[in-house]
Amino acid sequence: xxxxxxxxxxxxxxxxxxxxxxxxxxxxxxxxxxxxxxxxxxxxxxxxxxxxxxxxxxxxxxxxxxxxxxxxxxxxxxxxxxxxxxxxxxxxxxxxxxxxxxxxxxxxxxxxxxxxxxxxxxxxxxxxxxxxxxxxxxxxxxxxxxxxxxxxxxxxxx
Amino acid sequence: xxxxxxxxxxxxxxxxxxxxxxxxxxxxxxxxxxxxxxxxxxxxxxxxxxxxxxxxxxxxxxxxxxxxxxxxxxxxxxxxxxxxxxxxxxxxxxxxxxxxxxxxxxxxxxxxxxxxxxxxxxxxxxxxxxxxxxxxxxxxxxxxxxxxxxxxxxxxxxxxxxxxxxxxxxxxxxxxxxxxxxxxxxxxxxxxxxxxxxxxxxxxxxxxxxxxxxxxxxxxxxxxxxxxxxxxxxxxxxxxxxxxxxxxxxxxxxxxxxxxxxxxxxxxxxxxxxxxxxxxxxxxxxxxxxxxxxxxxxxxxxxxxxxxxxxxxxxxxxxxxxxxxxxxxxxxxxxxxxxxxxxxxxxxxxxxxxxxxxxxxxxxxxxxxxxxxxxxxxxxxxxxxxxxxxxxxxxxxxxxxxxxxxxxxxxxxxxxxxxxxxxxxxxxxxxxxxxxxxxxxxxxxxxxxxxxxxxxxxxxxxxxxxxxxxxxxxxxxxxxxxxxxxxxxxxxxxxxxxxxxxxxxxxxxxxxxxxxxxxxxxxxxxxxxxxxxxxxxxxxxxxxxxxxxxxxxxxxxxxxxxxxxxxxxxxxxxxxxxxxxxxxxxxxxxxxxxxxxxxxxxxxxxxxxxxxxxxxxxxxxxxxxxxxxxxxxxxxxxxxxxxxxxxxxxxxxxxxxxxxxxxxxxxxxxxxxxxxxxxxxxxxxxxxxxxxxxxxxxxxxxxxxxxxxxxxxxxxxxxxxxxxxxxxxxxxxxxxxxxxxxxxxxxxxxxxxxxxxxxxxxxxxxxxxxxxxxxxxxxxxxxxxxxxxxxxx
Numbered sequence: 001x002x003x004x005x006x007x008x009x010x011x012x013x014x015x016x017x018x019x020x021x022x023x024x025x026x027x028x029x030x031x032x033x034x035x036x037x038x039x040x041x042x043x044x045x046x047x048x049x050x051x052x053x054x055x056x057x058x059x060x061x062x063x064x065x066x067x068x069x070x071x072x073x074x075x076x077x078x079x080x081x082x083x084x085x086x087x088x089x090x091x092x093x094x095x096x097x098x099x100x101x102x103x104x105x106x107x108x109x110x111x112x113x114x115x116x117x118x119x120x121x122x123x124x125x126x127x128x129x130x131x132x133x134x135x136x137x138x139x140x141x142x143x144x145x146x147x148x149x150x151x152x153x154x155x156x157x158x
Numbered sequence: 159x160x161x162x163x164x165x166x167x168x169x170x171x172x173x174x175x176x177x178x179x180x181x182x183x184x185x186x187x188x189x190x191x192x193x194x195x196x197x198x199x200x201x202x203x204x205x206x207x208x209x210x211x212x213x214x215x216x217x218x219x220x221x222x223x224x225x226x227x228x229x230x231x232x233x234x235x236x237x238x239x240x241x242x243x244x245x246x247x248x249x250x251x252x253x254x255x256x257x258x259x260x261x262x263x264x265x266x267x268x269x270x271x272x273x274x275x276x277x278x279x280x281x282x283x284x285x286x287x288x289x290x291x292x293x294x295x296x297x298x299x300x301x302x303x304x305x306x307x308x309x310x311x312x313x314x315x316x317x318x319x320x321x322x323x324x325x326x327x328x329x330x331x332x333x334x335x336x337x338x339x340x341x342x343x344x345x346x347x348x349x350x351x352x353x354x355x356x357x358x359x360x361x362x363x364x365x366x367x368x369x370x371x372x373x374x375x376x377x378x379x380x381x382x383x384x385x386x387x388x389x390x391x392x393x394x395x396x397x398x399x400x401x402x403x404x405x406x407x408x409x410x411x412x413x414x415x416x417x418x419x420x421x422x423x424x425x426x427x428x429x430x431x432x433x434x435x436x437x438x439x440x441x442x443x444x445x446x447x448x449x450x451x452x453x454x455x456x457x458x459x460x461x462x463x464x465x466x467x468x469x470x471x472x473x474x475x476x477x478x479x480x481x482x483x484x485x486x487x488x489x490x491x492x493x494x495x496x497x498x499x500x501x502x503x504x505x506x507x508x509x510x511x512x513x514x515x516x517x518x519x520x521x522x523x524x525x526x527x528x529x530x531x532x533x534x535x536x537x538x539x540x541x542x543x544x545x546x547x548x549x550x551x552x553x554x555x556x557x558x559x560x561x562x563x564x565x566x567x568x569x570x571x572x573x574x575x576x577x578x579x580x581x582x583x584x585x586x587x588x589x590x591x592x593x594x595x596x597x598x599x600x601x602x603x604x605x606x607x608x609x610x611x612x613x614x615x616x617x618x619x620x621x622x623x624x625x626x627x628x629x630x631x632x633x634x635x636x637x638x639x640x641x642x643x644x645x646x647x648x649x650x651x652x653x654x655x656x657x658x659x660x661x662x663x664x665x666x667x668x669x670x671x672x673x674x675x676x677x678x679x680x681x682x683x684x685x686x687x688x689x690x691x692x693x694x695x696x697x698x699x700x701x702x703x704x705x706x707x708x709x710x711x712x713x714x715x716x717x718x719x720x721x722x723x724x725x726x727x728x729x730x731x732x733x734x735x736x737x738x739x740x741x742x743x744x745x746x747x748x749x750x751x752x753x754x755x756x757x758x759x760x761x762x763x764x765x766x767x768x769x770x771x772x773x774x775x776x777x778x779x780x781x782x783x784x785x786x787x788x789x790x791x792x793x794x795x796x797x798x799x800x801x802x803x804x805x806x807x808x809x810x811x812x813x814x815x816x817x818x819x820x821x822x823x824x825x826x827x828x829x830x831x832x833x834x835x836x837x838x839x840x841x842x843x844x845x846x847x848x849x850x851x852x853x854x855x856x857x858x859x860x861x862x863x864x865x866x867x868x869x870x871x872x873x874x875x876x877x878x879x880x881x882x883x884x885x886x887x888x889x890x891x892x893x894x895x896x897x898x899x900x901x902x903x904x905x906x907x908x909x910x911x912x913x914x915x916x917x918x919x920x921x922x923x924x925x926x927x928x929x930x931x932x933x934x935x936x937x938x939x940x941x942x943x944x945x946x947x948x949x950x951x
Contacts, residue, residue, distance in 0.1 A: 018296075026294070031221035032214020034422070036373045037455045041875035044373055077214030089212040093204050096839050099847060100679025101211030102373040102422030108212060131884040134875060136373050136423050137679050138847030140886045 001070040005030065006079025014066040021045045021061035023069075024076060032077035032105045036134075038062050043133030046106035048075040048113060058113035077105035080112065087153045088112060091146040099137035107133045111147045120151055167795030169654030170802065171719040172426075173504045173536050180655035183794045187693070187735045189899035190834065197759060198692040199904075202839035206684045206703065207420070207677070216420040219392040222379045224448035228257055229295040230441050231302035232433060232457060235285040238525040238868025239314035239327060242278040242287060246306040250290050253304060255297030258445050260289040260437060268406040268436050271528040272496035275436055280309065281329060281495045282526050283869045284460030289437045291449055299454070314868035318469065318490040318522040329495060329523035336521040338499060340488070343507055343573075346514030351484035355475030359551045363472060363543040364935040365502075367492065367861035368465040368854075370532055371880050374422020376462045377452030378431075380438035387414050387442075391435055392421040394428045394676050395716035400708045402431035403439060418706040424678045425851070426531030427463035429716050459873035463530025464861060467492045468502050470543035474550075475514075480557045480565045482510055487543065488518035497529035502540030505915075507573040508803075509544060509648050510566040525868055526861075531718055533851060534649055534911035538918070542936060545645040545919035550932065559923065560591055563646050571801035579797065579900035579907075582831035583646065583805035586894055590829030593890055594809035596644065637817050640824070643923025644809045645916040651832065651908030652802020652901050653724030655793040658712035661690055661733040663741060663787035667761055667776030669694060669701040671733070674711035675726050680910055681840035682722050686730050688836055689904060693734035694741070694789075695758025696775065720804065720908025723836060727904045729791040737789025744787065745778055797900055804907045806830035808849070808916035812924040816947060819940030821857055821925055825888040830912055833898030834905035845891035845913045852917025854881045860937050 003010050005028060014023060021038075024030045024047065036044035040063040049064070050056035050073040080086050088108050091097070098104050107130060114121055114129035121129065126147050135143070167180050190196065210216035233245070247259040262276040269275065276287055290301035315321035321334040328334060352358055379390040387409060393399045396416040403414045421428070438451040453462060468491050475484035487506045491499075503517030532538075552559040564587060570577050590596070659673040671690045677683045683703040691698035705711065714726050741763065742756045749756070749772075751765040758764070763778060765771040779787075796802060809827040814820070826849050835841045858879035862871040872878045891913065897905030918936060925943065926932045931950040933942050 022296070025221075029223070030214070031217065031223075034218075034373070035220065036375070036422075037875045039455070039874070039876075042373065077212075081213075085213075092212045093208040096205055096208070096843050098205060098208045098211045098679075099681075099843060100373065100421060100423040101207075101216055102218060102679075104211050105214045127884045127886065131882045134373065134880060134882060136371055136425070136851075136880060137843075138850030138881070139843065140850060140881070140883045141846050141889055142843060143883065144886070 001067060003069050004073045006076060016067055018066040019062055020047070020064040020066050020069050023066045024061060030076050030078050033061055034102055034105060035062065036102065043106045043110060044103050046109045046133060048109055055116060056113065058110045077109060080108065086112070087150040088146065091150040095142045095146040095149065097139050097142035097146040099139050103133060103135045107135065107143055115151055115154060119155055121147070165795050167654060169796060170650035170652065171721060172531050173500060173650060178655060180795045181792065183732055183792045186794050187732060187903050189903040190897065190905050191899055192897050196692060198688045198698045199836050200838070203684060203688055203698055203837055205681055205840060206687050218374055218420045218422055219377050219379060219390050220374055220452045222390045222450065224379060224381050227379070227448040227450055228291045228293060228441070228445055229298045230289050230291040230437050230449050230451035231298040232286045232437060232451070233288040233290065233302045233305040233307070234457060234461070235280040235283055235287055237280055237309055237311050238283045238316060240280045240309045240311040242280065243308040243310055245288055247288060247290065249304040249306065250301035253297055253301050255293040256290060256301040257293060258291050258441060260441050260444065262288070264444065265436065265440055270433055270436065275433065284457065284527055286433045286461065289441060291441045291445065314525040316525050316863040316865060316868045318492040318524060320865070321522045321524045322490065329525055334523045336499065336523070339520040341499065341501065341519045342516065343503055344516040348484045348486050348514045348516040351514040352473060352475045352486065355483050356478040357476050357551065357554050359474045359547055359554055361472050361547050361550060361934060363470045363546060365468045365539045365542055366859065366936055367467040368532060368859045369459050369861055369878055370425040370427040370463060371459065371875065371878065372423030372425055372427065375453035375455065375458035376428060376432045376434050377450070378435040378438040379448060379450045380442040381448040382442050382446070385409070385413055387439060388417065389435060389439060390417045392428060393418050394424040394678055394718055395430055396674060396676060396706055396708045397713055398430040398716055399435065403435065406431065406436055407439060415709040418676055421678055425533050426535060426718060429531060429718055433461065455875065456873045459878060460870050461527045463532065464494065464527060465532035465535065465538065466494065466529040468539045470502055472543050472547045474547050476551055476555065478555070480555050480562050482512040482566045484514040485512050486516050490520045490522050492524045492526070493521050494524055494526040494528045500531065500535035502536055502543060505537045505540040505648065506544050508571065509568065509646060511568040511572060512566065526863060533848065533914045537649055537915045538855065541645060541647065541915045542919050542922065546922050546932065549643065549923040549926065559644055560587060560596060563587065574801065576799045576801055579652065579800050579802050580833065580896065580898040581803065581805060582894050582896050583807065586805055586807040586829040586831055589894055590807040590809055590827050593829070594827040596642070596809055637815060639814045639816055639928040640811065641814070641924045641926065641928025642809065642811050643920045643927055644807060645919040645923065647806035647808065647912050647916040649720065649804050649912045649915060650802060651720040651724065651804040651912065652796060653721040653908060654796045657714040657726045657729040657793040659726065659729040659733040659791045660712060661694065661737040661789040663737055663775060663779060665779040665782065665784070667700060667774055667779050669696050671701060671703045671730055672711050673705055673714055673726055673730060674708060675705045675714045675722055676717040677705060678717055680717070680722065680844060681837060682717065684840060685723050685727065685836045689727050689730045690734040693731045694738045697761040700761055720911045723906050724902055724908050725793055727836070727906055728902045729793045731791065731904055733789040733791030735789065736791060737787050740787045740789065741778065744782060745773060748773060748778060748781060800900060802901045802907060804830070804832040804909060804912045806912045806916055808920040810920035810924040812921060812928055814925055814928045814943060816929060819943035819947070821938050821943060823853055823887040823921055826917065826920070828889070828891040828913060830893050830909065831896065832893060832909035832912065833896065833901060833907040835893050836906055841893065841909055842891055844910045846889050848910065848913025849889055849891060849917050850881050852914040853885065853921065855936065856918035856921040857937050
């Protein structure tokens, strides 16, 4: 299979049951994508996936088969906002929307997908879009603030 | 010890007071008072490791990879009680990639949960029995699943009720209650006070087993170089983990190195070596290759600790004016197979002024995973019972709940009859009530509760009665009912010795703070950098805190019990003061000024009042060349006969859907007193996080075991519900002003645990206010709320 991750194309032989998460973490050493539940319940493994002409969307990489990602373009946290930081990353720092940080990559990528789709989300939109990304430290209030600020900054071209 | 260099001091950790011997520091800096000019401490400095976390560069234990590393998986028991007859891993070894297995006889003498690791006597579902390691995690998982375990089952007891029945199956052979049970703490004459009281309230409360559910499971990577063991561990206690490993493998402390760089949460469950640690180290020794062992989610949920479930029978007695005359509580605590004795009793002994108090705690062993500290262990459970009973008493007395609490304000530590270092709970009440818009029941424009005068007469109620507490209120129409409730919080959070730190000024003017602590996500790194920058006069952005390595860093204790800032902070400050003293010694010659004439800010040393005579740290460092400025610091003793507590008050407003029973928390106001706040934004994050975990405990979180099979029914993130973003209420969390110069010379006390203590009782009290009936068991799930409503009608 061929997969483009953060702008780099990879040709890989994968077994039928291998997950996208396994490929990212174990083969490509992109450990910013986290394994926490392994069954699509927590969102720590969220990445952005673009297939064909469709816009990129957030997927749980633990529930996505690697083979089903053939030809896809994947963005992980390592590929977001390079060379300069994405406004979401800056806003997560500014608002302290980070405690232990284990869920943070997934939160930021899920928020990126939201802002792709909806440049000025309401608080309800943010709550709905990120409710599949668990945070046990309880950074939720700060995440809402960070996503709102990033949306404002992106809208004003900042 | 004529010169008293070593003295005894008291330290309270997780509700337990310990006596420790401490070496008096060479000097103790004068306390930072409320008037001390502070440039860095008290500022919202961005979290120093946030950049690594938002870019995915932070490497957690579960991400750590070593050359040639193998992956392990633990084989776990699938019954609650019994014995392994045969354990066959031949099929596992046939799986491509599987390299080795680890059996009971290979881990002889390694203790786990108070027993033997891989004990073939099974005492809970999920107990580790063996392990498999392979070239890939997937092969290791397959190997573990291929284990054929033949067992002989025995009857089990997975609740304290079942374990206390006559002829109940024995969990440990010596019996199902701990040696110290019942643990009785008593003062005054409780029975006489209850008999003589104007009003008596009796209730029975239940709290569930709750799971820490850290996003990063327990895990370790182990690597041997000859007889030197290095372990990367997701832990709150690197030094505890080191001594656990040294003991398990018969090593000297110099042969074990424990490293913790980043960790994905702990919340009390990661205070030493766990099954994955021992498995990784034993398999690495056997295979002569590095091994990573990280719990899969189900293993994490069944075998990494829990907040034990409790049953609490509470009696409060009071005079008609609301003065508490007696508090009695007896409880059973369902420990699982082991753990320590964190009971709900302590908060009953300490929260209010009351001459007659008795708590009786029976710690019950059950066929479940062992309990572990979980953010304010004991107090979270106890606060639910005590603070809900206080509201029941307030209703019976027709006194506003806040007034009742003020009326019984403890001006000194009731339990040990000693002063507080400082206490601003009254300010928490005042400012919290103001921000929340709390109004006394009697003064409410639209009375939420009405009482006849008779309700203040002596009332003695059966414990399990779910009463209509709004029987005199006009019938309220409408499906959605709103209510308000509040609660009080106290928690021993003064920290203490031992803790050591080194501060090193590099030749380019940058600063390293070295201390062997841990940052669970609390912000400890940032707090240490701020304290060091303040004391040294450095620019905080030039200060780096290096933590989490037993081999290269000075000792500090575990990051538990809201201890870190108040324990390690003073050591860091002293080390930085020591470094500044040496820096000024060097600078006074260069600037031709006396030591006393110098001041340092923003990494510049100036002669006071002479703006043109100044040198940057880098210029001084450049002149010094390779001569290093190194400061040493240690944590001194705590003040004698003094209670070092943090406090808080929380206020909740809820909306209850009386058709579905669903409770929605609309807002929480939390006012806390933890002395000086080093970083207000990070501290606010801790409050919000504690409140959200408290909200989960109030509404959703409940480990469920099947009584007949003894098996956990919800060991997943989907079925064990923690709050999501869509459950988020409006939270206004803040600290009342003030520093605690008696507690320690930074003026700071702990703050991470207090916020979880008050949230569930505030919510439960608000639900009772909303629907006019008390729900006495957590979590307040729709079916429990509906059942309570049905009982009312």
